[in-house]
Amino acid sequence: MIALADCNNFYVSCERVFRPALRNRPVIVLSNNDGCAVARSNEAKALGIPMGAPYHQIKKCCERNGVVVLSSNYELYGDMSRRVTSVLARFAPELEIYSIDESFLDLSGVESPLLLSQRIRKTVGRWTGIPISIGMGKTKTLAKLANRLAKKKKTGCFEVRSGQDHVLSSIPIEDIWGVGRRLSTRLQRVGLTNALSFSKAPSSMIRSIGGVTLERTQRELSGIPCLEMEQVPQPRKNTCSSRSFGRPVESLAELEEAVANYAVKATRKIRSEGSLASALQVFIKTNRFREDQEQYANARTIAFDEPTDDPIRIIKNAKHLLGSIFRKGYAYKKAGVLLIDLIPKGAQQGLLFEEHGDSRRKQFVDAFEEVASQYGQASAFLGAQGVKQKWSMRREMRTPRYTTSWNDLVEVS
DNA sequence: TCTGGGGTCCTAGGACCC
DNA sequence: TCTGGGGTCCTAGGACCC
Numbered sequence A: 001m002i003a004l005a006d007c008n009n010f011y012v013s014c015e016r017v018f019r020p021a022l023r024n025r026p027v028i029v030l031s032n033n034d035g036c037a038v039a040r041s042n043e044a045k046a047l048g049i050p051m052g053a054p055y056h057q058i059k060k061c062c063e064r065n066g067v068v069v070l071s072s073n074y075e076l077y078g079d080m081s082r083r084v085t086s087v088l089a090r091f092a093p094e095l096e097i098y099s100i101d102e103s104f105l106d107l108s109g110v111e112s113p114l115l116l117s118q119r120i121r122k123t124v125g126r127w128t129g130i131p132i133s134i135g136m137g138k139t140k141t142l143a144k145l146a147n148r149l150a151k152k153k154k155t156g157c158f159e160v161r162s163g164q165d166h167v168l169s170s171i172p173i174e175d176i177w178g179v180g181r182r183l184s185t186r187l188q189r190v191g192l193t194n195a196l197s198f199s200k201a202p203s204s205m206i207r208s209i210g211g212v213t214l215e216r217t218q219r220e221l222s223g224i225p226c227l228e229m230e231q232v233p234q235p236r237k238n239t240c241s242s243r244s245f246g247r248p249v250e251s252l253a254e255l256e257e258a259v260a261n262y263a264v265k266a267t268r269k270i271r272s273e274g275s276l277a278s279a280l281q282v283f284i285k286t287n288r289f290r291e292d293q294e295q296y297a298n299a300r301t302i303a304f305d306e307p308t309d310d311p312i313r314i315i316k317n318a319k320h321l322l323g324s325i326f327r328k329g330y331a332y333k334k335a336g337v338l339l340i341d342l343i344p345k346g347a348q349q350g351l352l353f354e355e356h357g358d359s360r361r362k363q364f365v366d367a368f369e370e371v372a373s374q375y376g377q378a379s380a381f382l383g384a385q386g387v388k389q390k391w392s393m394r395r396e397m398r399t400p401r402y403t404t405s406w407n408d409l410v411e412v413s
Numbered sequence B, C: 001t002c003t004g005g006g007g008t009c010c011t012a013g014g015a016c017c018c
Helices: A010-018 A042-046 A055-065 A074-091 A113-128 A140-152 A165-169 A181-189 A195-200 A203-221 A252-272 A311-325 A359-375
Strands: A002-007 A027-030 A037-040 A068-071 A095-099 A102-106 A132-137 A157-159 A239-249 A275-286 A297-308 A332-344
Touching: A002 A074, A002 A113, A002 A140, A010 A027, A010 A037, A010 A074, A027 A042, A037 A042, A074 A095, A074 A102, A074 A113, A113 A132, A113 A157, A132 A140, A140 A157, A140 A165, A140 A203, A165 A195, A181 A203, A195 A203, A239 A252, A252 A275, A252 A311, A252 A332, A252 A359, A275 A311, A297 A311, A297 A332, A311 A332, A311 A359
Parallel strands: A027 A068, A132 A157
Antiparallel strands: A002 A102, A002 A132, A027 A037, A095 A102, A239 A332, A275 A297, A275 A332
């Protein structure tokens, strides 16, 4: 038996823990750059605000209905996520953290999963303040499906058992985990409109529409496990740091600054995981929504002769790549840096003829990174990262970092 | 004016090899 | 008229996820 524990309206729920006045009110949390609504309270959903709605399109509606609008505060959400997970792990040591707000729990051998899940839910709520729902089934895909139904139950828990055809037939095809917009259209065209008809369809047909991936989803719906629990997180293969700009950027100098910052950020990510990057990609693009402007997007990749985590080297190469794809006369909206084919430090192959990088440079870089990690990003940065950063993103309605910043601690008087 | 960011896996097709 | 067969590797693009 597999259970999926999913936090309800996670980002909104995190904000509500520290501002109880937000309870029972419509609240939304915006994506980076205050771009789209990425989390909505039930009250906001009831107003018809769709997931991912661009804020500028729903602003009026929010004002009319007194919706509380917040910028995203990922430090807070990340920390709350760790708290929730640590409570879950007490009940089910075999746990896979699937995303910031979801974990799969292995409940095989548990006598009464439904009772246990209700206890888990109560404890998480009491200890962290975050409401969760728990769905259970024989496979991950069924647990996921059960979770949708759990959200509608008062108890917040639901188990789907084999042979419950009426349950499957109540799930629209597009709500199945692994069936997105494209596939659901194609499946509907051949008359498969809900989870039941999908699961009963000939597998050859499913395979021709969506390949082996979709066939696996189909088997999972019939209770045949195809997706294993991954308790040990697999090391990342790539990492990306990118942002849309707060305003259009035209000059190469400003793009260079931004790219240098993304390069440093991406490098810190892989250093913290003990990885080295084999290759580097830089991309830039104009605003695809502006039909009145000429569009340009490009990306270029370079392979390192030796895998590296040296920010100076990565910045230098990133700037070079940027220079080779930059075209004058465009208003750029977004840029990013990818570190590709990450390998664990120590597993890399040395160069045949060259000496390893010089040790003074390595000492400098290590010291630099140490200072930045101890005293904050602002305490040590490279000239290339710029000082003013006029291109940086908007985040005008961010709440305090209650649990991760001493300055933002809640005061009780 | 304003439209997120960070991932994964699979497949088809081309380059290249013997 | 007539131009092999069987592999691997890499990349770009498409699909999905939260």
